[in-house]
Amino acid sequence: MNSKPKKKKVVILGGGIGAMTAAFELTNSEELRAKYDVTVYQLGWRLGGKGASGRKRVDGAERIEEHGLHILMGCYENAFHLLRQCYEELDRPHGTPLRTIKKAFKPQNQVVAEQYFKEEWHQWQFDFPEDKDWLGRVKYPGKRDKLPGFFTYIKRILQWLASAFADADHQLKELATGLAAIDQSHSWWHDLHQEIQDHMHAYLEELEDLAVDIERGTAAVEPSEKHNYIYRKLIELRDEKRKKLSSSIDLSLDLFRLWIGIDLSLTYLIGIFKYNLFFNTYDTINGFDFRVDA
Known part of the structure; x- marks a missing residue:
């Protein structure tokens, strides 16, 4: 008689960053992999949702395709935690392009919105303060530090x-x-x-x-x-x-x-x-x- 517990089947619809993070967290240990059978359904072959991109060699240049520039707000704590672990496990050799998460992601503190005032359009620039650690260094999200209450x-x-x-x-x-x-x-x-x-x-x-x-x-x-x-x-x-x-x-x-x-x-x-x-x-x-x- 097989006493092995039956895995719980989990279906995740879509392959965006939220879906990938959920799949990762549900399978991130031997215990979890023994507990859950996770299937991700995605239209087409490309994962990543709005964060998906690829590169095409054109005249010697690796031109990015699909969505172009992606901006992840700093509140994507779980997604950045996933990315951190991926980069740590990959542990790419020195000299590799985009070797670390800090090479792959750059802080963006400025946002510009268009505002209509007195029959003219004006650019409204927002400069958000950087989140820094106790040494004054810019903090990258995903370390699962305690967030402000x-x-x-x-x-x-x-x-x-x-x-x-x-x-x-x-x-x-x-x-x-x-x-x-x-x-x-x-x-x-x-x-x-x-x-x-x-x-x-x-x-x-x-x-x-x-x-x-x-x-x-x-x-x-x-x-x-x-x-x-x-x-x-x-x-x-x-x-x-x-x-x-x-x-x-x-x-x-x-x-x-x-x-x-x-x-x-x-x-x-x-x-x-x-x-x-x-x-x-x-x-x-x-x-x-x-x-x-x-």
Whole structure:
């Protein structure tokens, strides 16, 4: 009698980077290979999905074909973990082109979007800060280091908001010279900026307390007083900003961009607290259009 346990059959549809990562993780040890029988179904012969490419020799040049330039955002932690292990196991000889993952992938911190403003198109350049290790070296994803927690991201956004309000206050102050139309908006904005600076410490303290309660497991699943306090303040802040500043945002492209960033950040934070994502999963909001809270 055969006592060998029957393997569980797993079918993966498509051969993109997510599919390849799933197949790799399900077969990455003798124990896993004994447990799972994995089959990948892919249309055609080329694996890789949007990350697939090949080279064709044309006039002595190895021209890349298919998708051309590929950009993987740094949040593809599992995919980069797969790539790291592949490069380590290959252990190509010195002098081989693209011998290591650091030779094959280069950090890209700049993104450019096109923006329509006052009947003209403008390039909006975003320069994202590099993620560095404790020695100041650029960190490559895929090492499975502990990623920043939910509260770290919220805290960073709140801190950015404080600086963004300061930038907008400075811009309005410059524009207000000789422009009576925005005197009232600037006065209100300056007062609001000062209030935010005065209360930001309190907001962050409440956030820290809420984070500690949740991490200790002492926070109630239902929103607490701290939770509701931050939620109310964020809504008040966004509503007042929209009401008072909307008539001035077309005076300057930089001011308009700051307005977009502040509004988007506040809407993001409001959604986290509204749907209590500290306890609920992302599936709770998966069916919503992002504009539902805009």
